[in-house]
Amino acid sequence: MKKLPLLFLLSAFSLSAQSNDEQVLKDIYKLSLTNAKCYSWLDDLSNKIGPRLSGSENAQKAVEYTKKQLETLGLDKVYLQELMVPKWVRGEKETASIQDGKTKTNVPVCALGMSIATSKKGLTANVIEVHGIKELAELGEDKIKGKIVFYNRPMDPENIETFRSYGGCVDQRFAGAKEAAKFGAVGVIVRSMNLRLDDLPHTGTMSYGDLPKGEYIPAAAISTNGAELLSKTLAKNPDTKFFLKQSCEQFEDVVSYNVVGQIEGSEHPERIMTVGGHLDSWDLADGSHDDGAGVVQGMEVMHILRQLNYRPKNTLRVVLFMNEENGGRGGDKYNELAQTNNENHIFALESDSGGFSPRGFSFECNDANLKKMQSFTALFEPYLIHSFVKGHGGSDISPLQSKNMIKAGLKPDSQRYFDYHHAANDRFDAINKRELELGAATMASLMYLVDQKGIED
């Protein structure tokens, strides 16, 4: 460890374990609220670099920027993991309109990520509205062939956690085109994954699965207001037509990188704990919430622990994954290398749910470890962190499979997340500095506690 003072200088080190933990968390939150770098890092990532879709020049700039910043923190090692990523380019701004007899109304759309283009003239067809993939089989080829399938199942407003509503809808976006193509559809339009009514189309990845290339059909998202209008127009005039023009293109895979920074463990250097988010973002905005926030919070965890001169028992790594949005290749590569090197991961923490006020964590682990994590609850109460529940860790860390390991996801307040998710307004001005810093402090606190207490075998 470079430039590390010999003494382990946490304040109040002589106190009992519990009150020492209390004091360490106090120091962590104080540092994060008064001396963090995460907000200015995010300002750079969002405003100096901008959108960072895999394979783009900006994604490469983000690799270089974050590596350089990590190198200033006095970690033991900062390095890149090379991988190949897909390169999909949106091209010209999409256009679309609802054609109700002679009345033509333009509506906001965007191509779904990985979709093919329409022809240069665009695609015009009749529309069949459905509320889910299952309906396709009920309708049958007769009613679908030659038409654009319009998936219009909205996110369920009744769930308290909005990610649950997303999970209940996103199959339309991901697999809607593949399934509709099987019934002879010529394109799909998907209602944006957004709980509010507005004029922003929300992109996101889709897949043609094992469909033969010749059967691919174009897929686009429509704003929620646009979806409401299309649905109303169709109800009045079933012969309504839809026009869509998009010119996106899939190129050959290109080289890219995960960025990793490491502090070696003093007692169990072979036990690895990771923290991080994903470097790539969608192309419509700078991706400040998804997932610029997670990237800079992961970096901030290292910054805070270094400022405290904390010497971890286990090896701590910040991992900034590439290509979460349209491939997950960074998570796969990280896991592949972990397996090749026979690494033992005991803990992986991901922040990929936005930079909003932190509320707790979800844990993917066995019951003994869940209980252990929940035993920390009281320590977090002064910081208004209450929710320690079983649940998904995160998509970048999901390939990791070390025995008994804990995968954890930061859970920020989810109410506003889908107002911005994959849309043109996911920008730096939607970030509150304190909320971002509180998230980083909450992550650093959990990393500290797990490093100190270990996990259950």
Place this chain on the structure above:
Amino acid sequence: MKKLPLLFLLSAFSLSAQSNDEQVLKDIYKLSLTNAKCYSWLDDLSNKIGPRLSGSENAQKAVEYTKKQLETLGLDKVYLQELMVPKWVRGEKETASIQDGKTKTNVPVCALGMSIATSKKGLTANVIEVHGIKELAELGEDKIKGKIVFYNRPMDPENIETFRSYGGCVDQRFAGAKEAAKFGAVGVIVRSMNLRLDDLPHTGTMSYGDLPKGEYIPAAAISTNGAELLSKTLAKNPDTKFFLKQSCEQFEDVVSYNVVGQIEGSEHPERIMTVGGHLDSWDLADGSHDDGAGVVQGMEVMHILRQLNYRPKNTLRVVLFMNEENGGRGGDKYNELAQTNNENHIFALESDSGGFSPRGFSFECNDANLKKMQSFTALFEPYLIHSFVKGHGGSDISPLQSKNMIKAGLKPDSQRYFDYHHAANDRFDAINKRELELGAATMASLMYLVDQKGIED
């Protein structure tokens, strides 16, 4: 009660008490997230009416609008409480500049509410920077006389709850002018009560207390960026001058109203429970968070309970107070009438901390009642409401003094509140519909539980 069906139709009424309560809360949250009116009411209040400073035409429009809306809900009684309110008018937009030798830099300022104007030419004077009222006595009249006192103590970023930081600073705004005048100051400039650095001045009320009228001096807020610049400039050049021009004016008091809507209790009509917020706002924006949100959430509580055909044991009142911002006359009048009519208030709930994601409540009550309120915690956990703590109820309900009564304040997430508080950006677009609705549901749930379980004597 008008048009109320004879049956008490809460779903699952036959279940046990605890699981019935669970079901009622489920119904309340579901209704609020799917069928609430609060967001569209707030849209009207904010975008059709706008800023609602006491004594203004808009404040009167808000009285009429909310009364009319309450009359659509099928309550037993909707009425006004007449009162006199101060009428302070900002006048022309203020101007200010920092004058460092020959360099003049304009900075964003606004008059503090209830301040006097400068002369028509404006005020130019040297500046003395302080970090609190106490410093005035240390400096003494020699160093203050003839100068503008610049209060520059920032809000403390270390507190998790931002209202605590506000409480640690706001004496500068409220009493800064009165105290500085005693040492011969000619004006005061106060750093805006804002945790972030930006260009918005935040107004708010101040008072000259018992100072003779001839000794009043003008008081204005400066944006946090402006305060930083002024401080830096003074450090380099102590002879820096400050120019301020404002033309605000205090008029005679005018008639205004509290708006009250009531459902009579079926078992204890003499026991009163209130819920609400304040109708007036500052004049720089439409006051969507402060306190349009509290107003429409209070109204929504009645709307939800009426939709459930809930027949309360106690008398429930929504009270929309006038003049919280610069006088508190509405709260005083409500209390005066309650005393005159010998009313027994057992519970009063206020929402005046913004329309953000609800986190819990603060309770002003005896220990037995605090314990009782905390016994509801488990019922709220599915809605991510965790914080049931001792604390301030709210300023409009603070005059009420019935024996053993509970005063409660809704506690939303506080991190973003002072980004908007009393500034030109406290507008409807800063409101998230779901967060507003979740707050209303949380309030309705507590009203239901207290109505059912009563309070401890």
